[in-house]
Amino acid sequence: MEEVKLFGHPLSPFSCRVEIALKLKGIQYDFLLEDLSNKSPLLLQYNPVYKKVPVLLHNGKPILESVLILEYIDETWKTNPILPDDPYEKAMARFWAKFVEEKCLAALSKTIWSTGEQYEKDKAEAGELLKLLENELKGKKFFGGDRIGLVDIVANFIAFWFRALQEAVGLDVLTKDNFPKLWEWAEDYMNCSVIKESLPPKDKLVADFPPPYMGEHLVAYFKSRLASSATTK
Template sequence: MDKRDDQSVKLVGFWISPFVHRVRWALKLKGIQYEYIEEDIFNKTPLLSQLNPLYGKVPVLVHDGKPLCDSSIILEYIDQIWKPNPLLSDDPYERAQAHLWARFVDEKVLESGWLAVRSEGERQERAMKEAIENLEKVEEKLKGKRFFGGDRIGHVDLIMGFVSYMLPVWEEVAGVKILDPSKFPALAAWSSNFLNHEAIKSEYLPPRAESVAYFQWRREESLRPSLVSSGDGKN
């Protein structure tokens, strides 16, 4: 066992943040014990500013007293420190491809889906169209695979995880349909495989009713003339 395994690990997060959940899943896959600290991003304590002075956002992983921010960077750090159940390939090209797809998911898939939730009219229609086009690219990547990396959950699966449980909530709140199982059979199968994986289904996921209520509130706030940004944006 790595001598660093028994050092303290803490995770500062927000209950519904998809960026926090991908880190929680990674820690679960690796079998790492950690202390979870809930942070109200709408009423932040000084702790978050101390740990993440650059952005003041969650998640923040604190390992042996040293804080680290940005979920994608945290996932790679976890994979480098704790070797069992690797999230990324040792092959440099495959690692680069995983990072490329992870960036695409965050910058395209997540952003377009989130925009569809907090918009209406023509703007929402454009966001839906873009979200569907983005998912078409993901569908092609997933064809013939159980997970993005093959038979085991990896880095891209964790980045993409929000699609399995959060996108349906967004669809309900916004009154749209983005992930049609008949159009995206590979994604639908992946979503089922992901949610039924032992490390995912045994880890905390936000209750559906509470998630719907939260995003209904966020949608209403977003559609107002002015909106004050919170700390749960991209991280």
């Protein structure tokens, strides 16, 4: 019998990626909740390099880094593929997943923390990247076509985490008016039953963000912005 365990945290978009892939493929797994401010010896044993979640343990062998875990899952369990069979289409899916991972997440995250002129600069930078994603969606429901694929799962931070946080602090980086296709994609993505059951409650996400391990100054800063936003709405 196969042993599948996932070391993760329900508020982590990276852990959520792996849960979504496992659920899409119908794979039974044990979820091992990690305290990210006091990581378990097992997590540190299986991921001594980066010391972070997620870690997928398959028959005693650890697989690290969420995007690599997604590819491993797709190659190991063939049902409901999240990568296309065609070599060119597969390469393009990997390209856009890397674009989201390395470019978009960092640019969008910066807007959460910046204010004033710096916010406008960061918003413009993020907007240029979102335009590229918007264009990639033309003629498609999901980045994977008619069904959820690798890029959609990697971009779950955009669909749920970022939109929830920008709403909480009153940002206007990704809106329905500015990016209608991306907005529609996010709505379709989050309305899928497997996605719904994998996402944390929005109010808990906002209340518990940022996690304590990011540092007291960031936690205090976000809470102050959240409080300020609440008084101006």
